[in-house]
Amino acid sequence: MRKDIPLPTLERLCKVHRLLEDLEKSGMTRVSSTDLSARLGVGPPSIRKDIGYLGEIGNFRAGYDIRTLRHHLENGLGLNKKKKACIVGLGRLGSAILHYERLGLNGFDIVAGFDSSINRLETIATVIELHPAHEITEVVRRKGIALAVIAVPSVAAQEAADRLIEGGIRGIVNFSAAVLRPVKNIFVRDIDLVREFRILSVLSEPYWKKQQP
């Protein structure tokens, strides 16, 4: 019954889930697909179609019960399963992520941090186990870590990825600007602030629109 979810749908569904959490917290109990769409900036048919990927949820003409829809998404996407994660690179950005509480609150337990500088490992105050970078493969394998964040300089990113993959990592969030070599069945999400700014520049550039045919 369940079909393979296209990536853009998966991205939108995660955003819908996030929005539902906020609406629920604000005391709302029902929401229409029109209202959901307006808050997300996407057309109502898309939202209904996206939600439909996870199976029937009954008559949505009367609007969705927020709590039911949230559970529907959580069960459909398996959002409540716990996963172990680690962070490679504990500079300013990596340390910020190490202390980011929302990860643990949402089932992603940061169980290890890595850095190539022993000095740095000794100065970071945390209850999370820290290791030198050459232990990545061994620790990832021993602890069964599924996900990793790479927050090292570009030049060191591919080596970090290779060690993680050798240890059995399944998914990587790559905050470095390096373009990592694709590996079958290893999933990578690139987050590059320069690229985000570039995309925003092009989207918001009036000269671009004016030069259209």
Next chain:
Amino acid sequence: MRKDIPLPTLERLCKVHRLLEDLEKSGMTRVSSTDLSARLGVGPPSIRKDIGYLGEIGNFRAGYDIRTLRHHLENGLGLNKKKKACIVGLGRLGSAILHYERLGLNGFDIVAGFDSSINRLETIATVIELHPAHEITEVVRRKGIALAVIAVPSVAAQEAADRLIEGGIRGIVNFSAAVLRPVKNIFVRDIDLVREFRILSVLSEPYWKKQQP
């Protein structure tokens, strides 16, 4: 001649540009579209089509001249134009971004930082002008700031966005988990590590594949 670029194409072109920079630095001068595709994990026809959005670049059967292709992308996308940017929220993440050199090196000048805590503003060591959050609108307008990063807690994100938009901001990178209200002609890119981990979890989950019809 130039057509409106679909967002996925724009995202890929930015990644191609990033890859070309690295190849050039490594001493390579030519690259085939097959090689580019392999390094990006995308089919060669897509890459050629993506590049084609920016106009003709001649016979690519002999491969691309890397420097020419890089300039082609830079001119086509207007990547070399300088833009002013600011950061709202100077906690661990915001401070890390404030010190992120790649932004300035790529034409994005961070010209202001904002935080609601005066204490925090006084303890951050930087040459960048820092201001209390209530001055966002005024400073963004006065300096003509085009882009902003929001790195405040979720509950404060919408207010930060409202102030930025009132000051005339064109694009926002939203690192908070909040889903911001869409506003016409204001472009937002959401970066949420929890969502990235969720997407990776679904993509890499073997049970998901097994339950397909």
